[in-house]
Amino acid sequence: MYEGVVQDLIDELGRLPGVGPKSAQRIAFHILQAEPTDVRRLAQCLMEVKAKVRFCATCGNVAQEELCNICRDPRRDLSVICVVEEPKDVVAIERTREFRGKYHVLGGAISPIEGVGPDDLRIRELLARLADGTVTELILATDPNLEGEATATYLARMIKPMGLKVTRLASGLPVGGDLEYADEVTLGRAFEGRRLLDV
Amino acid sequence: MYEGVVQDLIDELGRLPGVGPKSAQRIAFHILQAEPTDVRRLAQCLMEVKAKVRFCATCGNVAQEELCNICRDPRRDLSVICVVEEPKDVVAIERTREFRGKYHVLGGAISPIEGVGPDDLRIRELLARLADGTVTELILATDPNLEGEATATYLARMIKPMGLKVTRLASGLPVGGDLEYADEVTLGRAFEGRRLLDV
Numbered sequence: 001m002y003e004g005v006v007q008d009l010i011d012e013l014g015r016l017p018g019v020g021p022k023s024a025q026r027i028a029f030h031i032l033q034a035e036p037t038d039v040r041r042l043a044q045c046l047m048e049v050k051a052k053v054r055f056c057a058t059c060g061n062v063a064q065e066e067l068c069n070i071c072r073d074p075r076r077d078l079s080v081i082c083v084v085e086e087p088k089d090v091v092a093i094e095r096t097r098e099f100r101g102k103y104h105v106l107g108g109a110i111s112p113i114e115g116v117g118p119d120d121l122r123i124r125e126l127l128a129r130l131a132d133g134t135v136t137e138l139i140l141a142t143d144p145n146l147e148g149e150a151t152a153t154y155l156a157r158m159i160k161p162m163g164l165k166v167t168r169l170a171s172g173l174p175v176g177g178d179l180e181y182a183d184e185v186t187l188g189r190a191f192e193g194r195r196l197l198d199v
Numbered sequence: 200m201y202e203g204v205v206q207d208l209i210d211e212l213g214r215l216p217g218v219g220p221k222s223a224q225r226i227a228f229h230i231l232q233a234e235p236t237d238v239r240r241l242a243q244c245l246m247e248v249k250a251k252v253r254f255c256a257t258c259g260n261v262a263q264e265e266l267c268n269i270c271r272d273p274r275r276d277l278s279v280i281c282v283v284e285e286p287k288d289v290v291a292i293e294r295t296r297e298f299r300g301k302y303h304v305l306g307g308a309i310s311p312i313e314g315v316g317p318d319d320l321r322i323r324e325l326l327a328r329l330a331d332g333t334v335t336e337l338i339l340a341t342d343p344n345l346e347g348e349a350t351a352t353y354l355a356r357m358i359k360p361m362g363l364k365v366t367r368l369a370s371g372l373p374v375g376g377d378l379e380y381a382d383e384v385t386l387g388r389a390f391e392g393r394r395l396l397d398v
Contacts, residue, residue, distance in 0.1 A: 002290060003263050005251050009244040015237070017229045023217050025287060030216045031245060032252055032261065038214070039249045043242040045208040046230060050238045052204050053231055062231065064202050088224060091201060 060105035060122045062087045077101040082139040085109050109147035110154055137165040144171055259304035259321045261286045276300040281338040284308050308346035309353055336364040343370055
């Protein structure tokens with residue numbers, strides 16, 4: 001055990017995700033030896049994030065104002081909504097520069113094991129956005145795992161009857177990957193989803 | 200890229216040791232969703248550690264007052280000093296409950312590659328503590344690696360002529376370990392340091 005405040009800091013750091021007791025100790029000693037201004041900046045960032053960041057009233061993404069950057073951007077295509085689980089998925093998709101529509105962040109995926117049902121996700125808000133007929137395509141970009149697939153199926157069943165085009169991101173081999181290291185399910189999906197090459 | 204303060208927080212977290220961009224993002228989102236009181240406590244711990252913690256004037260361990268807990272403790276044996284590299288080594292040794300003497304924290308080890316020479320370590324302070332003859336044994340508990348061994352040898356050569364008993368922690372097989380997985384150097388040391396069993 002360390003003296004008072006050092007142990008307090010180690011305990012607090014150890015509560016962060018992915019930070020075990022050893023890393024917490026390492027970070028704490030880094031902080032002990034760091035410049036006071038650097039540490040003050042980190043502490044301020046922590047407080048500011050809590051004070052300033054909220055979730056976009058429309059799409060549920062992180063935002064510093066009522067609406068997030070993307071919902072405020074007039075150049076984005078209003079006819080397509082890409083449905084994701086978490087704000088970090090928005091960032092991942094934005095990085096591809098492939099998508100110019102809007103997003104909808106569910107805040108998770110349906111998971112009976114973790115007790116997350118459809119009512120715990122921002123599905124009502126999604127339906128409200130589809131009501132006026134502006135949106136013509138819904139891209140389901142939930143994670144390609146059990147919970148994500150279940151959520152996509154649930155949403156597709158609910159929304160398809162409304163006459164929208166409902167699509168799902170392709171499953172297949174990761175680009176740059178090695179065929180022999182792909183798991184059977186991914187490889188199977190890659191076969192299923194094979195495309196005609198027009199050369 | 201995230202919006203303003205979220206990205207600022209991710210950047211600041213990413214500067215901590217052992218926290219890469221992915222972990223920084225994960226921690227930042229954890230903080231976004233955490234209770235404001237928890238986050239405030241973490242930020243306060245960070246500031247308090249910088250404000251309150253200093254290094255013990257005698258031994259160089261972390262301390263909240265002029266002297267650390269151990270140097271202030273009148274029950275500790277004044278005749279033995281255990282020399283370690285870092286404050287975390289003090290905690291590791293304290294956990295064994297094997298040692299009741301005092302410590303001396305060097306603040307590192309001699310490492311020509313990293314440009315750390317004897318003058319960068321708290322060796323002068325150590326010699327000052329040995330001057331009055333109270334200390335009769337010096338236990339060199341620097342790390343069992345190249346730098347730690349070099350530092351131990353350097354200190355032993357300097358201090359032995361002063362008539363003190365200078366000892367080094369035993370090298371050998373880790374307890375609970377498996378002989379076949381021990382590296383040759385450790386196994387060699389274990390042979391060298393073999394003890395007569397008196398049964």
